[in-house]
Amino acid sequence: MRKMVDALRENQYRITPQRLAILKVLAESKGHPSVESIYEQVQTRFPTTSLATIYKNVAVLRDLDQLLELGFSDDSNRYDGNKPYDHPHVVCTVCRKILDPDISALADMTQELTRETGFTITRHRLDFFGVCPECQARR
Amino acid sequence: MRKMVDALRENQYRITPQRLAILKVLAESKGHPSVESIYEQVQTRFPTTSLATIYKNVAVLRDLDQLLELGFSDDSNRYDGNKPYDHPHVVCTVCRKILDPDISALADMTQELTRETGFTITRHRLDFFGVCPECQARR
DNA sequence: TATTTGTTGATAATCATTTTCCATAAAAAA
DNA sequence: TTTTTTATGGAAAATGATTATCAACAAATA
The missing domain is CATH 3.30.1490.190 (Ferric-uptake regulator, C-terminal dimerisarion domain)
Incomplete structure (x- = not known):
C-alpha cells in the first residue's frame, strides 16, 4: 500500500481518492480479485466510480510493477497487489x-x-x- | 498420427482428406503451431480449405485428448499433437x-x-x- | 444405387473485456 | 487565486479470435 503510493508519486501520478480506494482494495484483498470484483468493492465507498477508472488504474499499477496480472486463456484476468512478482x-x-x-x-x-x-x-x-x-x- | 486416426474412428468421426491433412501437419510439426499456421500448411495441399474447418477439427482432437491446447492470455492459442498432455x-x-x-x-x-x-x-x-x-x- | 448422415467452405454473427472518447471535475503549479 | 495539467465518469465503440449458420458436398450404410 505504502509502496504503491510511493511508486505513484515517484512517477508523477496524482494521488486521488479513487486511486487510494483501489490501492486499499488491492492491499487488503488476500485473494486474487478480478477487475469486476475491485470495481464492486470500490463502489461501496465511491458509488459513482467507473469501470474505466478501474481499468486505467490497474494498468498503471501493472506497468509500475506494483501488481501481478494473471491472465487466463478464457479472458479472465485476476490481480495480486500483495505479491507483485x-x-x-x-x-x-x-x-x-x-x-x-x-x-x-x-x-x-x-x-x-x-x-x-x-x-x-x-x-x-x-x-x-x-x-x-x-x-x-x-x- | 495413427493414434489420432484411431481415436477419430473409435468415436465415429469420418476420415476425410482435410482431416488427414490436419493430422499430418500436427504430427509432423515439431513446434507448437497456431490455428493460423495449421491453416496455412493445410492450404498448400487443399487450397480451398476454410479456417472454420481447422477450428472444428482442432476442437474435435482437443476433446478427444489427442491435442494439447496451450491458451495464452493474449488470445493466442498454440497446439501440440505430439505430446497431448x-x-x-x-x-x-x-x-x-x-x-x-x-x-x-x-x-x-x-x-x-x-x-x-x-x-x-x-x-x-x-x-x-x-x-x-x-x-x-x-x- | 439410393438414402442417410456427417463434413466442408464461406461468410456472418458473437462475445465479453477492454479502450476510446470527451466533457467535467479535481489536483498541482504558478 | 488563477492557470495548467491530469484524472474521472459515462457511454459508446473496438477488438479479433472463435463459433454459428447453412447450402453444397462427400462418406458410410442399406
Missing part, C-alpha cells in the same frame, strides 16, 4: 478461488533452464488446476 | 518459438500440493518466458 498458483476450477502454495524449487528450475536452453528467462508462470476441498464437499 | 514450455517472447524442456520435478509438486491444500489437482501449466539464443544474437 511471479509465483505459483492453485486455481479451483469450480469456484475460481486462487491460492498461493509454497513451492521453492522454481528458482533452481530457471537456472537449469538457462543452462540447458540458452534462453534468458525473465518470467514464468506455474498454475495448478483442480477442485478445492470446499467444492469437493459440495458435491 | 500437460508439460512445461519455454516460450520466446520475441519470435514466439516454444520448446519442451525436460523437467521432472512436477509430479512430486502435484503430490505435495494435494497434501498441503486438499485440492484435487487435475491439470497444471508451467511456462517460462524469455528470449531464445537466436533472438538474443539478432540484437
